Amino acid sequence: MAEKFERHRQPWKPDEIQKLHQLARKGMALKAIAKVLTRSEESVKQRAKEDGLSIAKLH
Template sequence: MAKEFFERHKQPWKADEAGQLRILAAKGKGLKEIAKAIGRSEEST
């Protein structure tokens, strides 16, 4: 299985991304779903 490629690898977090992360986590979303919505790897998230 091929690894996914992430454009944002090792990039600093922006304020809007961090806010979106907090909102999605508060809604009980899973790690995979949050990472996909933000456009980052699960490891970064």
């Protein structure tokens, strides 16, 4: 069963973007980053792509 995210299509806040960059640099997996930021994996993946970040594809 997929988790339901209450924050559907919310704009990214600067502190969330900073946290995303931090976690991506540490080599954290996409699923883990999504959970920490309480965002969908797709949302995290899209934002990382926009910012030119590479995220580990481990689950």
